[in-house]
Amino acid sequence: MVADPALLDDTLYIGTRRYSSWSLRGWLAVRLAGLDVRDEVIPIQGGGGTTAIQRISPNGLVPYLRHAGNEVWETVAICEYCAEQAPTLWPKAASERALARSVAAEMHAGFRSLRIAMPMNLGADRPGIGNTPEVRTDINRIEAIWQSCLTRSGGPFLFGAQMGAADAMYAPVVARFLSYHPDLSDLSRAYCQTIRGHELLCQWYDAAAAEPLSWRLDRYENIV
Numbered sequence: 001m002v003a004d005p006a007l008l009d010d011t012l013y014i015g016t017r018r019y020s021s022w023s024l025r026g027w028l029a030v031r032l033a034g035l036d037v038r039d040e041v042i043p044i045q046g047g048g049g050t051t052a053i054q055r056i057s058p059n060g061l062v063p064y065l066r067h068a069g070n071e072v073w074e075t076v077a078i079c080e081y082c083a084e085q086a087p088t089l090w091p092k093a094a095s096e097r098a099l100a101r102s103v104a105a106e107m108h109a110g111f112r113s114l115r116i117a118m119p120m121n122l123g124a125d126r127p128g129i130g131n132t133p134e135v136r137t138d139i140n141r142i143e144a145i146w147q148s149c150l151t152r153s154g155g156p157f158l159f160g161a162q163m164g165a166a167d168a169m170y171a172p173v174v175a176r177f178l179s180y181h182p183d184l185s186d187l188s189r190a191y192c193q194t195i196r197g198h199e200l201l202c203q204w205y206d207a208a209a210a211e212p213l214s215w216r217l218d219r220y221e222n223i224v
């Protein structure tokens, strides 16, 4: 079969780095796996209304990966694809791998209250905003997951010494916690510092800070 020429262009399509939490997850998985793909940033309009993304991506959303003639969308699918290339994205032991997949999937499917009330904005400092009982319930569950994984593995990442797919899934939660400053345990705060200090997070934050001001959106900048 002859590959579609458009799919030969190995590219990870992502949204505005300042805001696009799903893009951060997909980008981390791709970079942790060492895939040789270029990044193409499409400034998002928010609410799924970005026509440039709808034209390119099968589900009308980013991240969207084209690699080696394959196309992959939905962040958990991108994580799984990357882990096929670099199996160390998931833990080696089957029991730990099952746990890592479960907590990654729980992030993908859940924590809606947190995601709505505390949208990711890497430039924001908003202590106290979004501090509702529903958000606290989400945060309590996230802290329980982190505590369980870090205690089992010994840290500093959820499943041991290296950042993996599960950490990639929770990295935008860390970014939210650093902006919104909810009450957290010492263990959670230490984990946030570990993730923020990782060189890939530093690269992402630096690139986000260099994005044009014209990409900024009122809906993400002016939250009360």
Ligand SMILES: N[C@@H](CCC(=O)N[C@@H](CS)C(=O)NCC(=O)O)C(=O)O
Binding pocket: 015, 019, 020, 021, 022, 023, 044, 045, 046, 047, 048, 049, 050, 051, 053, 060, 061, 062, 063, 073, 074, 075, 076, 108
């Ligand atoms: N379930 C999707 C969610 C992806 C998603 O919602 N992406 C947002 C950016 S964070 C998007 O593409 N927004 C496009 C827009 O706002 O027009 C996934 O896991 O990849």
